[in-house]
Amino acid sequence: xxxxxxxxxxxxxxxxxxxxTVPPEWRRRYVGARGVNMHLLYSRYPPVDPxxxxxxxxxxxxxxxxxxxxxxxxxxxxxxxxxxGNLGDSNVGGHFGPELRxxxxxxxxxxxxxxxxxxxxIQDDRIEIRDASRLWGQTTxxxxxxxxHELNDDRLRVLTIGPAGERLVxxxxxxxxxxxxAGRFGMGAVMGSKNLKAVAVRGSQDLTVAHPRELLDYGRxxxxxxxxxxxxxxxxxxxxxxxxxxxxxxxxxLTRNDQAGPLGERGRSMYxxxxxxxxxGMASCFGCTVHCRHRHxxxxxxxxxxxxYSVFGWGAANLDVPDTEFVIxxxxxxxxxxxxxxxxxxxxxxxFELYQRGIISRSTAGGPLExxxxxxxxxxxxxxxxxxGIGDILAEGSYALAKLPREAGPYLLRVKNAIVGPAPGxxxxxxxxxxxxxxxxxxxxxxxxxxxxxxxxxxxxxxxLYEGPASSDYRSYEGKARMVWWHELLxxxxxxxxxxxxxxxxxxPHAPQYPQYQRLIQLALDWDxxxxxxxEAGERIYTTERLLLGRLGVGTREHDTLPQRWLxxxxxxxxxxxxxxxxxxxxxxxxxxxxxxxxxxNGQPRPDTVKALGIA
Amino acid sequence: xxxxxxxxxxxxxxxxxxxxxxxxxxxxxxxxxxxARVRVIEDWARSLYEPHICQLxxxxxxxxxxxxxxxxxxxxxxxxxxDPDLCNNCGACVAAxxxxxxxxxxxxxxxLVCDRCGGKPSCVPFCHRGALSLPNTSEGGVR
Numbered sequence: 240x241x242x243x244x245x246x247x248x249x250x251x252x253x254x255x256x257x258x259x260t261v262p263p264e265w266r267r268r269y270v271g272a273r274g275v276n277m278h279l280l281y282s283r284y285p286p287v288d289p290x291x292x293x294x295x296x297x298x299x300x301x302x303x304x305x306x307x308x309x310x311x312x313x314x315x316x317x318x319x320x321x322x323x324g325n326l327g328d329s330n331v332g333g334h335f336g337p338e339l340r341x342x343x344x345x346x347x348x349x350x351x352x353x354x355x356x357x358x359x360x361i362q363d364d365r366i367e368i369r370d371a372s373r374l375w376g377q378t379t380x381x382x383x384x385x386x387x388h389e390l391n392d393d394r395l396r397v398l399t400i401g402p403a404g405e406r407l408v409x410x411x412x413x414x415x416x417x418x419x420x421a422g423r424f425g426m427g428a429v430m431g432s433k434n435l436k437a438v439a440v441r442g443s444q445d446l447t448v449a450h451p452r453e454l455l456d457y458g459r460x461x462x463x464x465x466x467x468x469x470x471x472x473x474x475x476x477x478x479x480x481x482x483x484x485x486x487x488x489x490x491x492x493l494t495r496n497d498q499a500g501p502l503g504e505r506g507r508s509m510y511x512x513x514x515x516x517x518x519x520g521m522a523s524c525f526g527c528t529v530h531c532r533h534r535h536x537x538x539x540x541x542x543x544x545x546x547x548y549s550v551f552g553w554g555a556a557n558l559d560v561p562d563t564e565f566v567i568x569x570x571x572x573x574x575x576x577x578x579x580x581x582x583x584x585x586x587x588x589x590x591f592e593l594y595q596r597g598i599i600s601r602s603t604a605g606g607p608l609e610x611x612x613x614x615x616x617x618x619x620x621x622x623x624x625x626x627x628g629i630g631d632i633l634a635e636g637s638y639a640l641a642k643l644p645r646e647a648g649p650y651l652l653r654v655k656n657a658i659v660g661p662a663p664g665x666x667x668x669x670x671x672x673x674x675x676x677x678x679x680x681x682x683x684x685x686x687x688x689x690x691x692x693x694x695x696x697x698x699x700x701x702x703x704l705y706e707g708p709a710s711s712d713y714r715s716y717e718g719k720a721r722m723v724w725w726h727e728l729l730x731x732x733x734x735x736x737x738x739x740x741x742x743x744x745x746x747x748p749h750a751p752q753y754p755q756y757q758r759l760i761q762l763a764l765d766w767d768x769x770x771x772x773x774x775e776a777g778e779r780i781y782t783t784e785r786l787l788l789g790r791l792g793v794g795t796r797e798h799d800t801l802p803q804r805w806l807x808x809x810x811x812x813x814x815x816x817x818x819x820x821x822x823x824x825x826x827x828x829x830x831x832x833x834x835x836x837x838x839x840x841n842g843q844p845r846p847d848t849v850k851a852l853g854i855a
Numbered sequence: 856x857x858x859x860x861x862x863x864x865x866x867x868x869x870x871x872x873x874x875x876x877x878x879x880x881x882x883x884x885x886x887x888x889x890x891a892r893v894r895v896i897e898d899w900a901r902s903l904y905e906p907h908i909c910q911l912x913x914x915x916x917x918x919x920x921x922x923x924x925x926x927x928x929x930x931x932x933x934x935x936x937x938d939p940d941l942c943n944n945c946g947a948c949v950a951a952x953x954x955x956x957x958x959x960x961x962x963x964x965x966x967l968v969c970d971r972c973g974g975k976p977s978c979v980p981f982c983h984r985g986a987l988s989l990p991n992t993s994e995g996g997v998r
Contacts, residue, residue, distance in 0.1 A: 305876075305886055306876070306886055307873070307876055307877070307880070307886075307981075334872070337886075337888075341886075341887060341888065341889065363962070380899065383899075384899070393896060393897070394888075416897075416899075417899055417902075442889070443887065443889035443890075443960070443962030443963060444887065445879075445883055445884075445885035445886070445887045445890070446885055446886040446887060447884070447885040448880075448884070448885060448886070451880050451881075451884040451885065452881075452884075454880065455877060455880045455881060455977065458876075458877075458981075459877075459980055459981060462873070462981065462983070463980075463983075466983045519866075519902055520866055520867060520869070521869050521984075522869050522870055522902075522904065523869040523870060523871040524871070525871065525872055526871060526872065526873055526876055527871050527873075528871065528873060528981070528983050530869040530871065530984065532869075534902040535902075536902065541900075542899075542900065542901065542902035543902070544902070
């Protein structure tokens with residue numbers, strides 16, 4: 240635990256790899272996972288074409304990944320993104336991260352390009368590049384099963400791409416297990432561009448800790464306390480689909496690519512309870528006591544895991560198909576091909592709107608694309624993954640705009656060229672929307688979403704938590720800059736420790752956060768890291784990401800904006816009809832937000848801030 | 856040490872492997888599932904996670920199968936003890952166990968079987984779903 244390693248692997252012929260101990264000061268200053276990945280990217284790898292051999296694909300485990308804690312199965316995959324052309328970073332759960340640590344490594348940096356399909360096999364200290372020609376073309380689960388069978392090891396952990404990553408579909412994901420995904424920002428396309436089908440790992444080394452018995456006791460006490468929480472019990476029973484009802488009834492789960500209002504009564508057919516006939520029970524990532532993932536079966540069909548709220552939101556609500564069986568089928572198909580559920584479903588909704596507006600013809604579309612037609616949506620998933628027909632255009636994600644009529648542009652909702660789509664809450668929950676404008680990976684909820692903003696908590700609870708006033712009304716702009724900033728620092732630390740978002744202040748103001756992290760770090764490493772030092776690490780990580788955006792040419796105020804639809808078209812119906820983002824309020828938010836980070840009025844980190852944080 | 860039965864309820868296991876974490880921390884002072892005496896096996900096709908842990912059988916098939924008398928069963932607790940000096944990894948006990956609960960680790964060079972942590976199993980309290988429970992004791996039923 241006290242000494243951890245980075246392995247550098249180059250897949251190009253005749254280039255040898257090497258290993259390096261993670262410098263202790265990096266761990267102390269950037270914590271691990273996302274933080275150390277970002278430091279590696281910033282300090283060693285200038286921006287390059289994301290699909291070129293020089294783009295480093297960085298896998299990073301958290302400082303506490305694999306230990307008793309708050310959902311410690313997680314890790315980050317980081318690279319320049321072929322989906323947005325900017326910064327790519329995707330957090331993934333399951334069991335791979337801990338296994339990589341048991342093999343002795345905290346980070347893998349993969350560069351180069353193999354002339355033929357290969358996979359990487361890591362068995363403790365031994366790392367081999369192996370032929371993957373027979374795996375090429377296989378789905379994500381088949382690949383994992385084939386590798387387990389061939390290596391005669393039912394404990395092998397694999398991160399793999401599916402056929403979509405092989406074909407450089409820009410929203411290709413990396414999958415481990417039946418559905419855990421490094422889903423966003425095209426990390427699977429980066430693997431495909433390197434001819435890297437999979438990374439398989441098996442470790443048998445002790446992850447030593449400073450105070451094992453105390454860690455066992457503290458871990459048990461904390462997990463017991465967590466398990467008693469109502470929100471944990473609910474999440475452990477219904478999974479993330481529990482959010483559908485409040486989002487629909489609150490009026491912020493909208494339909495038809497954000498053109499129309501919420502589903503209203505029709506949405507009831509896809510509330511969390513609708514999964515019960517399909518659910519076989521729950522599943523979880525390594526070391527997690529929340530167990531938020533369904534195991535499912537469509538009668539007579541294959542079994543699988545999921546689906547999550549995202550597939551209901553970006554799929555069922557967005558496409559106007561409030562049908563749970565459709566959601567399960569879409570979930571399984573997208574994961575089998577290895578694509579991001581959000582981006583894939585957003586591209587399908589985008590195509591539906593282009594067809595509705597006559598921007599693409601029936602012949603370009605290959606047939607009618609009608610809202611509410613789930614079968615056509617499923618057919619488009621196949622076409623995107625196989626790059627067939629219009630699927631070949633949609634597979635380009637944001638870059639599809641270059642192949643479409645000019646007037647298509649505004650209907651693909653993006654921030655910093657990353658697809659946002661009809662993200663729930665977009666115009667209604669102001670902290671969610673404003674968070675999208677500044678997220679360092681383009682519009683994505685997990686950089687800064689103050690999930691608790693929709694709970695209507697007493698103002699004093701918010702003021703105590705955020706050390707400053709914030710409105711309890713989710714439609715208000717007041718105090719939301721502080722809220723977004725506060726969550727950015729916490730989530731940067733949470734990711735870098737290897738912990739789960741759902742077990743920190745996302746669903747509840749009383750969830751574990753800095754004080755519990757501080758104690759776990761002390762028990763695991765014997766480090767006394769104060770809450771202030773942890774928060775400063777969060778700021779260092781976030782500011783490093785902002786500096787990376789600067790290098791990529793999107794790190795200034797003009798890029799901190801939102802889709803035109805959110806700024807110009809009020810919500811068309813439901814309880815939040817008329818809500819829209821006010822540009823003057825967005826500007827005011829940015830002023831406050833930049834000041835909290837110590838960035839200048841144009842959104843660039845001030846030299847004194849960079850110096851004080853010691854970023855180099 | 857008195858007998859501590861651990862009841863296994865497969866359908867509710869979520870595969871979190873906190874049992875493996877707790878077991879290895881207790882026995883090794885480090886997290887290392889390879890060295891855990893409880894093990895969760897996944898079956899993706901059936902969408903099941905199956906915990907395997909010693910059931911303190913009587914008669915004890917693993918003990919009977921051992922040609923070198925490296926295994927003995929403690930009469931009071933039912934726990935199977937391994938004498939590492941006598942064990943030569945012949946695999947007879949592993950083949951004989953109907954629960955898949957005794958295992959040789961090539962990587963660690965150890966025969967691994969649950970010893971109930973000396974009377975207070977570390978894994979069970981971490982299993983909030985009740986896939987592992989202590990049915991006969993006040994502290995241990997399904998929670």
